[in-house]
Amino acid sequence: xxxxxxxxxxxPEQTSFIKGSPLLKHKYPADDNTSLIEMxxxxxxxxxxxxxxxxxxxxxxxxxIQLNSLIGMVTYKPKYIEQHFRQSAxxxxxxMGVINIPxxxxxxxxxxxxxxxxxxxxxxxxxxxxxxxxxxxVLSLFFFAMSCENAKVAGVxxxxxxxxxxxxxxxxxxxxCNSDCFCSASDWDPVCGDNGITYVSPxxxxxxxxxxxxxxxxxxxxxCVGVTGNFTASTGQCLHTDDCDRMFPYFxxxxxxxxxxxxxxxxxxxxxxxxxxxxxKKA
Numbered sequence: 076x077x078x079x080x081x082x083x084x085x086x087p088e089q090t091s092f093i094k095g096s097p098l099l100k101h102k103y104p105a106d107d108n109t110s111l112i113e114m115x116x117x118x119x120x121x122x123x124x125x126x127x128x129x130x131x132x133x134x135x136x137x138x139x140i141q142l143n144s145l146i147g148m149v150t151y152k153p154k155y156i157e158q159h160f161r162q163s164a165x166x167x168x169x170x171m172g173v174i175n176i177p178x179x180x181x182x183x184x185x186x187x188x189x190x191x192x193x194x195x196x197x198x199x200x201x202x203x204x205x206x207x208x209x210x211x212x213v214l215s216l217f218f219f220a221m222s223c224e225n226a227k228v229a230g231v232x233x234x235x236x237x238x239x240x241x242x243x244x245x246x247x248x249x250x251x252c253n254s255d256c257f258c259s260a261s262d263w264d265p266v267c268g269d270n271g272i273t274y275v276s277p278x279x280x281x282x283x284x285x286x287x288x289x290x291x292x293x294x295x296x297x298x299c300v301g302v303t304g305n306f307t308a309s310t311g312q313c314l315h316t317d318d319c320d321r322m323f324p325y326f327x328x329x330x331x332x333x334x335x336x337x338x339x340x341x342x343x344x345x346x347x348x349x350x351x352x353x354x355x356k357k358a
Contacts, residue, residue: 133201134347137340140208144215145337149175152330159223160323161312170327178331182338190343197350204340204347211337214329221326223319226312228265228273229280235299252281252299267313268300280308 125131152175156167186207195203225232230248248260258278266277274280274297281298292310300306 130197130201130347133205134344137201137204137208137344140205140212141337141340144208144212145179145334148215148330148334149179156326158226160319160326161223161226161314162323163311174327174331175334178334179338179341182335183341185335186339187342189339190346195343197347200343200346200350204343207336207340211333214333214336217329218326221322221329223322226273227271228275228312229299230275233272248275248279250299253279256281265312266294266308266310268297268308269306270300271313272300273312274299274308277308282308 149171153164153167153171156162156170157164162170186203190200190203193199193203227233229235230250234247235250235252249258256278258276260275260279262276264276265273266280266282267273268280277285277294277297280294280300281296282294282300283296283298285292285294287293290310294308297306297308300308
Protein backbone atom coordinates (compact mmCIF):
# COMPACT_ATOMS: atom_id res chain seq x y z
CA UNK A 76 0.00 0.00 0.00
CA UNK A 77 1.51 3.32 -1.04
CA UNK A 78 2.02 5.98 1.54
CA UNK A 79 0.61 9.45 1.55
CA UNK A 80 2.35 11.73 -0.91
CA UNK A 81 3.71 15.02 0.31
CA UNK A 82 3.59 18.31 -1.58
CA UNK A 83 7.10 17.74 -2.92
CA UNK A 84 6.12 14.53 -4.72
CA UNK A 85 2.97 15.91 -6.34
CA UNK A 86 2.62 17.39 -9.77
CA PRO A 87 2.08 21.19 -10.05
CA GLU A 88 -1.62 20.58 -10.86
CA GLN A 89 -2.05 18.48 -7.70
CA THR A 90 -0.04 20.89 -5.59
CA SER A 91 -2.27 23.79 -6.60
CA PHE A 92 -5.17 22.19 -4.68
CA ILE A 93 -3.17 21.64 -1.48
CA LYS A 94 -4.01 24.07 1.30
CA GLY A 95 -1.14 26.41 2.02
CA SER A 96 0.69 25.56 -1.21
CA PRO A 97 3.04 28.34 -2.45
CA LEU A 98 1.79 27.80 -6.02
CA LEU A 99 -1.75 28.49 -4.88
CA LYS A 100 -0.73 31.72 -3.17
CA HIS A 101 1.04 33.04 -6.27
CA LYS A 102 -1.66 31.84 -8.68
CA TYR A 103 -4.62 33.32 -6.83
CA PRO A 104 -3.42 36.32 -4.86
CA ALA A 105 -5.78 37.63 -2.23
CA ASP A 106 -7.08 41.14 -2.61
CA ASP A 107 -8.80 42.00 0.64
CA ASN A 108 -8.46 45.76 0.35
CA THR A 109 -10.43 46.15 -2.89
CA SER A 110 -12.85 49.02 -2.56
CA LEU A 111 -16.25 49.36 -4.17
CA ILE A 112 -15.00 52.14 -6.45
CA GLU A 113 -12.17 49.97 -7.74
CA MET A 114 -14.58 47.13 -8.39
CA UNK A 115 -16.86 49.51 -10.29
CA UNK A 116 -13.92 50.66 -12.42
CA UNK A 117 -13.29 47.05 -13.44
CA UNK A 118 -16.97 46.23 -13.85
CA UNK A 119 -17.86 48.95 -16.35
CA UNK A 120 -15.11 48.11 -18.90
CA UNK A 121 -15.96 44.41 -18.59
CA UNK A 122 -19.64 45.11 -19.18
CA UNK A 123 -18.77 47.29 -22.17
CA UNK A 124 -16.67 44.47 -23.60
CA UNK A 125 -19.48 41.94 -23.15
CA UNK A 126 -22.13 44.16 -24.74
CA UNK A 127 -19.74 44.91 -27.60
CA UNK A 128 -19.36 41.21 -28.41
CA UNK A 129 -21.81 40.46 -31.27
CA UNK A 130 -22.31 36.76 -30.44
CA UNK A 131 -23.06 37.47 -26.78
CA UNK A 132 -25.41 40.32 -27.65
CA UNK A 133 -27.35 38.23 -30.20
CA UNK A 134 -27.60 35.29 -27.81
CA UNK A 135 -28.85 37.65 -25.09
CA UNK A 136 -31.61 38.85 -27.44
CA UNK A 137 -32.48 35.23 -28.30
CA UNK A 138 -32.82 34.38 -24.61
CA UNK A 139 -35.08 37.39 -23.95
CA ILE A 140 -37.31 36.55 -26.92
CA GLN A 141 -37.65 32.91 -25.92
CA LEU A 142 -38.43 33.81 -22.32
CA ASN A 143 -41.23 36.07 -23.55
CA SER A 144 -42.66 33.59 -26.04
CA LEU A 145 -41.97 29.87 -25.91
CA ILE A 146 -41.17 29.37 -22.21
CA GLY A 147 -44.03 31.53 -20.98
CA MET A 148 -46.35 29.98 -23.53
CA VAL A 149 -45.54 26.43 -22.44
CA THR A 150 -45.85 27.34 -18.77
CA TYR A 151 -49.23 29.06 -18.84
CA LYS A 152 -50.86 27.76 -22.03
CA PRO A 153 -52.82 24.89 -20.37
CA LYS A 154 -54.45 27.30 -17.95
CA TYR A 155 -55.06 29.79 -20.78
CA ILE A 156 -56.76 27.10 -22.88
CA GLU A 157 -58.82 26.02 -19.90
CA GLN A 158 -60.09 29.48 -19.03
CA HIS A 159 -60.24 31.24 -22.40
CA PHE A 160 -61.55 28.44 -24.61
CA ARG A 161 -63.69 26.78 -21.91
CA GLN A 162 -61.80 23.49 -22.02
CA SER A 163 -61.32 21.08 -19.14
CA ALA A 164 -57.99 20.94 -17.32
CA UNK A 165 -57.39 17.36 -18.42
CA UNK A 166 -58.03 18.18 -22.09
CA UNK A 167 -55.80 21.27 -21.99
CA UNK A 168 -52.86 19.33 -20.53
CA UNK A 169 -53.48 16.43 -22.91
CA UNK A 170 -53.32 18.75 -25.92
CA MET A 171 -50.10 20.30 -24.66
CA GLY A 172 -48.52 16.88 -24.33
CA VAL A 173 -49.77 15.51 -27.65
CA ILE A 174 -49.34 18.57 -29.89
CA ASN A 175 -46.87 21.10 -28.51
CA ILE A 176 -44.19 18.92 -26.95
CA PRO A 177 -43.61 16.85 -30.14
CA UNK A 178 -43.44 20.10 -32.12
CA UNK A 179 -40.75 21.43 -29.79
CA UNK A 180 -38.77 18.18 -29.98
CA UNK A 181 -39.03 18.09 -33.78
CA UNK A 182 -37.96 21.73 -33.97
CA UNK A 183 -34.83 21.17 -31.89
CA UNK A 184 -33.90 18.10 -33.96
CA UNK A 185 -34.51 19.94 -37.24
CA UNK A 186 -32.45 22.89 -36.02
CA UNK A 187 -29.49 20.61 -35.41
CA UNK A 188 -29.85 19.04 -38.87
CA UNK A 189 -30.02 22.45 -40.56
CA UNK A 190 -27.01 23.68 -38.62
CA UNK A 191 -25.00 20.67 -39.75
CA UNK A 192 -26.02 20.90 -43.40
CA UNK A 193 -25.50 24.65 -43.61
CA UNK A 194 -22.18 24.28 -41.77
CA UNK A 195 -22.88 27.28 -39.57
CA UNK A 196 -20.10 28.74 -37.46
CA UNK A 197 -20.74 30.31 -34.07
CA UNK A 198 -21.83 33.64 -35.58
CA UNK A 199 -24.06 31.91 -38.12
CA UNK A 200 -25.66 29.83 -35.36
CA UNK A 201 -26.36 32.99 -33.36
CA UNK A 202 -28.02 34.68 -36.33
CA UNK A 203 -30.03 31.54 -37.11
CA UNK A 204 -31.28 31.28 -33.51
CA UNK A 205 -32.15 34.97 -33.45
CA UNK A 206 -34.02 34.80 -36.77
CA UNK A 207 -36.14 31.78 -35.84
CA UNK A 208 -36.91 33.16 -32.37
CA UNK A 209 -37.95 36.53 -33.79
CA UNK A 210 -40.21 34.96 -36.45
CA UNK A 211 -41.85 32.72 -33.86
CA UNK A 212 -42.33 35.64 -31.49
CA VAL A 213 -44.01 37.75 -34.19
CA LEU A 214 -46.33 34.86 -35.07
CA SER A 215 -47.24 34.39 -31.42
CA LEU A 216 -48.61 37.96 -31.34
CA PHE A 217 -51.49 36.74 -33.51
CA PHE A 218 -52.79 34.88 -30.47
CA PHE A 219 -54.26 38.18 -29.32
CA ALA A 220 -56.48 38.20 -32.42
CA MET A 221 -57.85 34.76 -31.54
CA SER A 222 -59.94 35.90 -28.64
CA CYS A 223 -63.32 34.93 -27.31
CA GLU A 224 -65.91 36.72 -25.28
CA ASN A 225 -65.12 36.82 -21.58
CA ALA A 226 -66.79 34.05 -19.63
CA LYS A 227 -69.78 35.20 -17.61
CA VAL A 228 -68.67 34.37 -14.07
CA ALA A 229 -70.81 35.72 -11.26
CA GLY A 230 -68.84 38.02 -8.98
CA VAL A 231 -65.81 38.05 -11.30
CA UNK A 232 -66.76 39.39 -14.74
CA UNK A 233 -70.30 40.43 -13.84
CA UNK A 234 -72.25 41.00 -10.69
CA UNK A 235 -74.85 38.66 -9.31
CA UNK A 236 -77.66 40.81 -10.71
CA UNK A 237 -76.24 40.17 -14.23
CA UNK A 238 -75.07 43.75 -14.76
CA UNK A 239 -71.93 43.57 -16.90
CA UNK A 240 -69.01 44.91 -14.94
CA UNK A 241 -65.46 43.80 -14.22
CA UNK A 242 -64.62 43.29 -10.58
CA UNK A 243 -61.23 42.43 -9.09
CA UNK A 244 -62.35 42.30 -5.46
CA UNK A 245 -62.51 38.73 -4.20
CA UNK A 246 -65.23 39.70 -1.71
CA UNK A 247 -67.59 40.59 -4.59
CA UNK A 248 -68.36 36.87 -5.00
CA UNK A 249 -70.29 37.10 -1.74
CA UNK A 250 -73.81 38.42 -1.86
CA UNK A 251 -77.08 38.08 0.02
CA CYS A 252 -77.99 34.76 -1.62
CA ASN A 253 -74.83 33.00 -0.32
CA SER A 254 -73.95 35.04 2.76
CA ASP A 255 -75.10 32.29 5.13
CA CYS A 256 -73.18 29.47 3.37
CA PHE A 257 -69.67 30.22 4.75
CA CYS A 258 -68.11 29.67 1.32
CA SER A 259 -64.47 29.96 0.32
CA ALA A 260 -63.59 32.63 -2.23
CA SER A 261 -60.33 30.93 -3.29
CA ASP A 262 -61.67 27.51 -4.35
CA TRP A 263 -62.29 27.23 -8.11
CA ASP A 264 -64.92 24.54 -8.70
CA PRO A 265 -67.13 26.12 -11.39
CA VAL A 266 -70.75 25.21 -11.99
CA CYS A 267 -73.10 26.35 -14.75
CA GLY A 268 -76.47 27.62 -13.66
CA ASP A 269 -79.75 27.34 -15.56
CA ASN A 270 -79.48 31.06 -16.28
CA GLY A 271 -76.35 30.53 -18.40
CA ILE A 272 -74.01 32.12 -15.85
CA THR A 273 -70.96 30.39 -14.37
CA TYR A 274 -70.46 30.43 -10.61
CA VAL A 275 -67.11 29.99 -8.86
CA SER A 276 -68.38 27.05 -6.81
CA PRO A 277 -71.68 25.35 -5.93
CA UNK A 278 -71.49 26.97 -2.51
CA UNK A 279 -71.22 30.48 -4.00
CA UNK A 280 -74.14 29.61 -6.26
CA UNK A 281 -76.21 29.05 -3.12
CA UNK A 282 -76.85 25.38 -3.86
CA UNK A 283 -77.95 23.26 -0.91
CA UNK A 284 -78.49 19.83 -2.47
CA UNK A 285 -76.74 17.62 -5.02
CA UNK A 286 -77.51 14.40 -6.87
CA UNK A 287 -75.24 12.15 -8.90
CA UNK A 288 -71.44 11.99 -8.82
CA UNK A 289 -68.46 13.24 -10.80
CA UNK A 290 -69.25 15.08 -14.03
CA UNK A 291 -72.91 14.03 -13.76
CA UNK A 292 -73.45 15.87 -10.48
CA UNK A 293 -76.48 18.18 -10.50
CA UNK A 294 -76.88 20.81 -7.79
CA UNK A 295 -80.36 21.93 -6.83
CA UNK A 296 -82.00 24.61 -4.70
CA UNK A 297 -79.43 27.16 -5.92
CA UNK A 298 -80.63 30.44 -4.43
CA CYS A 299 -78.23 32.61 -6.48
CA VAL A 300 -79.26 31.12 -9.83
CA GLY A 301 -82.93 32.03 -9.56
CA VAL A 302 -85.07 34.19 -7.34
CA THR A 303 -87.27 31.34 -6.19
CA GLY A 304 -84.33 29.10 -5.37
CA ASN A 305 -85.65 26.16 -7.38
CA PHE A 306 -83.02 26.39 -10.13
CA THR A 307 -80.23 23.89 -10.66
CA ALA A 308 -76.60 23.98 -11.72
CA SER A 309 -74.30 21.44 -13.35
CA THR A 310 -70.55 20.94 -13.02
CA GLY A 311 -68.22 22.86 -15.34
CA GLN A 312 -68.31 26.27 -16.98
CA CYS A 313 -71.14 27.38 -19.23
CA LEU A 314 -70.52 27.14 -22.97
CA HIS A 315 -71.83 30.17 -24.80
CA THR A 316 -71.15 31.10 -28.41
CA ASP A 317 -69.68 28.81 -31.05
CA ASP A 318 -67.03 31.38 -31.98
CA CYS A 319 -64.55 29.86 -29.54
CA ASP A 320 -65.17 26.38 -30.92
CA ARG A 321 -64.38 27.59 -34.44
CA MET A 322 -61.36 29.59 -33.29
CA PHE A 323 -59.85 26.85 -31.13
CA PRO A 324 -58.44 24.66 -33.99
CA TYR A 325 -56.75 27.71 -35.53
CA PHE A 326 -55.27 28.54 -32.13
CA UNK A 327 -53.83 25.03 -31.83
CA UNK A 328 -52.43 25.13 -35.38
CA UNK A 329 -50.72 28.47 -34.79
CA UNK A 330 -49.43 27.19 -31.46
CA UNK A 331 -47.76 24.21 -33.14
CA UNK A 332 -46.21 26.39 -35.87
CA UNK A 333 -44.79 28.95 -33.43
CA UNK A 334 -43.46 26.26 -31.10
CA UNK A 335 -41.72 24.52 -33.99
CA UNK A 336 -40.17 27.70 -35.42
CA UNK A 337 -38.93 28.98 -32.07
CA UNK A 338 -37.50 25.55 -31.21
CA UNK A 339 -35.42 25.55 -34.40
CA UNK A 340 -33.00 27.86 -32.63
CA UNK A 341 -32.72 25.61 -29.57
CA UNK A 342 -29.86 23.39 -30.76
CA UNK A 343 -27.86 26.29 -32.31
CA UNK A 344 -28.29 28.12 -29.01
CA UNK A 345 -26.79 25.23 -27.07
CA UNK A 346 -23.94 25.00 -29.57
CA UNK A 347 -23.19 28.69 -29.01
CA UNK A 348 -22.80 28.07 -25.29
CA UNK A 349 -20.60 25.00 -25.80
CA UNK A 350 -18.33 26.58 -28.41
CA UNK A 351 -18.01 29.81 -26.45
CA UNK A 352 -17.08 27.86 -23.34
CA UNK A 353 -14.43 25.90 -25.24
CA UNK A 354 -12.93 29.10 -26.65
CA UNK A 355 -12.80 30.69 -23.21
CA LYS A 356 -11.01 27.65 -21.79
CA LYS A 357 -8.47 27.70 -24.62
CA ALA A 358 -7.89 31.40 -24.05
